[in-house]
Amino acid sequence: MAPVSPTAAFPPGFGPGTYGASFADVYDDWYPAISDAAATARFVAKRCQPPVVIELGLGTGRLVPELRGAGLEVIGIDASVAMLKSGTRPALVADIADLPLRPSTAVGAALCAFNTLFNLPTAPLQQRAIAEAARVVTGDGVVIIEAVTGYALAEAERQSVGVSRITVDQLVLAATVVDHDAQTVTGQHVDITQTGGVRLRPWHLRWSTPEQLDSMASSNGLRLLERFADWDETAFDHESDTHISVYRKAT
Secondary structure (H helix, E strand, O other): OOOOOHHHHOOOOOOOOHHHHHHOOOHHHHOOOOOOHHHHHHHHHHHOOOOEEEEEOOOOOOOHHHHHHOOOEEEEEEOOHHHHHOOOOOOEEOOOOOOOOOOOOOOOEEEEOOOHHHHOOOHHHHHHHHHHHHHHOOOOOEEEEEEEOOOOHHHOOOEEEEEEEEOOOEEEEEEEEEEOOOOEEEEEEEEEEOOOEEEEEEEEEEOOOHHHHHHHHHHOOEEEEEEEOOOOOOEOOOOOOEEEEEEEEOO
């Protein structure tokens, strides 16, 4: 596959580190239980042999304690220096679409949790990230992706504004614009505090449906092994808002 420049593909003003720069200082406070870390670790550990996992988009390291507690060695990758600095775990600063790793027989799984893949702004970049994940895991290794299905976003209002958080001394407004044709959502959290004034926290994602991800995976020699609605292995159907998809090399 021809190289794709991650930076060039982003909308004006956005880049690989934009999300981290916007949310690193508040991420753990705002999203302490955004998904079930313990269930994530159990799910991955059951499928990860040898017990070494690459987490694509490590962030603040929210999943690391549970993954290690499940007996896994964790290699973290994140494009945001700001996000990594807010954590305490060593990691590699790199884009998930361009991993600085050689293929290894020691890596049992590549994990891309909670919509991290969709921080890449185009389908070619997302496909490149899947290819990179497939490249660095062992022949029997798996690529595990957690994401929204996109079905609800495809029907969402084009524009919305609402209250995200409200306390005595803070108001956070959330504004979003959905481009159904491009399958993108651009958002802005307007963080207003009594002492700190106003801070803008922008974000952008490009969703892919499970069927589109399957096509990307197939193009990179992967086949769908399992798909569930959540980390507790609830059955997936077209009413599901999220999915956990497990891919393995077709050979």
